[in-house]
Amino acid sequence: MALKPLNDRVIVKRKEEEEKTAxxxxxxxxxxxxxxxxxxxxxxxxxxxxxxxxxxxxxxYAGSEFSMDGEELIIMREDDILGVFA
Structure with a gap:
């Protein structure tokens, strides 16, 4: 990846949207x-x-969305993250 986040920022790729319900x-x-x-x-x-x-x-509504190499990404502060999956 050519973009390096500064300070306490993270770059996140949003997971795929669900196509159908359970x-x-x-x-x-x-x-x-x-x-x-x-x-x-x-x-x-x-x-x-x-x-x-x-x-x-x-x-x-965390972070700012942007596109890079055809991918939709989000850059946000570490404080905007609510939890990490184990």
Whole structure:
């Protein structure tokens, strides 16, 4: 990755949206909500609790979205992360 986050920032790739519910009903694109979880791709040097490769849960409106190499990514502060999946 050519972009390195500074200070306590992390770059997260949002996990894929669900295509259908647990009951088997397909969700149209207009009704889908953006997932609040993803994988940390890179972490700044001051990050203490997360590292690249961690799967995290973050606040709904956390960070700033941007595109790089055709991928939708989010850059956010480490404080915006609510938890790390074990």
């Amino acid at each position: 009951g088997g009903i397909y969700i149209p694109d207009s009704a889908k909500e953006k997932p609040q979880g993803g994988e940390v791709l890179a972490a700044g040097p001051e990050c203490q609790t997360v590292k690249a490769g961690d799967t995290v849960l973050f606040a709904k």
